[in-house]
Amino acid sequence: MTPLTGYLLVAALLFAIGLAGALTRRNAILVLIGIELMLNAANLNLIAFWRYGPHPEALTGLMFAVFSIAVAAAEAAVGLGLVISIYRHTKTVEVDEINRMKG
Amino acid sequence: MTPAFYILAALTLAGGLAAVLLRNVVHCALAVSVAFAGLALLFLNLDAQFAGFAQILIYVGAVAILVVFAILLTRSSEEGSGRVFSNRWLAGLVIAAAVFAVLGWAVLHSTSALPAETAAPAVNVHDIGTALMGRYVLPLEIVALLLTAALIGAVIVALHEREGAK
Numbered sequence: 001m002t003p004l005t006g007y008l009l010v011a012a013l014l015f016a017i018g019l020a021g022a023l024t025r026r027n028a029i030l031v032l033i034g035i036e037l038m039l040n041a042a043n044l045n046l047i048a049f050w051r052y053g054p055h056p057e058a059l060t061g062l063m064f065a066v067f068s069i070a071v072a073a074a075e076a077a078v079g080l081g082l083v084i085s086i087y088r089h090t091k092t093v094e095v096d097e098i099n100r101m102k103g
Numbered sequence: 104m105t106p107a108f109y110i111l112a113a114l115t116l117a118g119g120l121a122a123v124l125l126r127n128v129v130h131c132a133l134a135v136s137v138a139f140a141g142l143a144l145l146f147l148n149l150d151a152q153f154a155g156f157a158q159i160l161i162y163v164g165a166v167a168i169l170v171v172f173a174i175l176l177t178r179s180s181e182e183g184s185g186r187v188f189s190n191r192w193l194a195g196l197v198i199a200a201a202v203f204a205v206l207g208w209a210v211l212h213s214t215s216a217l218p219a220e221t222a223a224p225a226v227n228v229h230d231i232g233t234a235l236m237g238r239y240v241l242p243l244e245i246v247a248l249l250l251t252a253a254l255i256g257a258v259i260v261a262l263h264e265r266e267g268a269k
Contacts, residue, residue: 003220006104007149008210010112014119014138016203021123023195024188029128029173033135036166037119040142043154051149056224059234063242065146065154066231069161070246074253076166080173081257087177088263096189 007048015041028086028093032079039072107148115141126187128179129171136167150223153231 018037025031043065050061087093090100118138122131139162146155189195235243 001104003104003108005210006108006112007145009207010116010145012203012206012210013116014142015206016199017116017119017123019202020196020199023198024192025123026186026189027128027179029170029177029179030123030131033122033131033170036162037122037135037138040139040158040162043158044142044145047146047149047151047154051151051224052221056221057226057230059226059231062151062154062226062231063234063239065151066157067239067242067246069154069157070250073161073166074250076169077257078253078260080169081261083173084176084261093177093179 002052004048004052007044011041011044011048014038014044026094026096028083028095028098029080031095032076032083035079036072036076039068039075043068043072105148108145111141111144111148115145128174132167132170132174135170136163139163139167150226153226153228 015038018034018041020034021037022031022034025034046061046065046068050056050059050065053061056062083093086098090098092098115138118134118136118141121134122138125131125134139158143155143158143163146152146158
């Protein structure tokens with residue numbers, strides 16, 4: 001097993017863990033945490049391919065990962081703001097109890 | 104495959120699993136920051152120093168704190184009883200297992216044209232800064248705009264609206 005394969009398998013496992021968390025947890029904050037784990041797994045893939053791919057001096061994968069981290073930070077801020085706003089309206093953060101579109 | 108890789112991978116995956124499985128939401132936030140730190144160390148292990156330190160600053164420093172604030176503001180940590188997982192948790196688990204099976208099969212069965220071991224790329228912060236100000240200046244500006252919009256949007260969304268509320 002090459003190092004790249006190892007990193008890709010770890011990233012795939014982390015993605016699956018994040019997906020399971022996002023699909024099965026009831027708390028909206030933990031759904032967001034699952035999504036963050038999936039994004040981080042994708043970042044690990046990008047950096048592993050940058051490290052073991054041809055032309056690492058072009059910095060493509062590294063830059064992709066850095067921009068992805070920045071976008072994920074924006075996503076976390078807006079997502080948690082939405083969770084707080086929903087909690088203020090419905091007094092719950094359980095995603096299966098938030099079943100109305102009327103505020 | 105160095106021992107450091109196995110240790111860091113085990114730390115990261117244990118943090119991720121604990122974040123998904125633990126009952127107490129505050130413990131989940133702590134576990135996810137362990138997973139983020141493990142990922143940052145994996146980045147450092149991959150000779151991506153800038154991405155590793157950015158990961159520590161942004162995820163362990165900012166996103167974990169943000170998650171803890173959201174937990175405290177929504178009082179998620181207080182409810183001790185009640186179900187943690189949704190009714191259709193089995194379907195979610197099956198979907199996640201299927202996704203991992205497909206990804207793992209693809210990784211293990213793809214004949215890699217890449218060399219197994221390459222020399223560590225000599226990249227310092229100066230190179231990254233030059234690239235950000237040169238080739239990647241347009242994405243940098245777009246990310247700056249996106250972060251500003253996200254900041255304003257998050258504040259507006261989470262702002263307490265007195266007159267609009269019932």
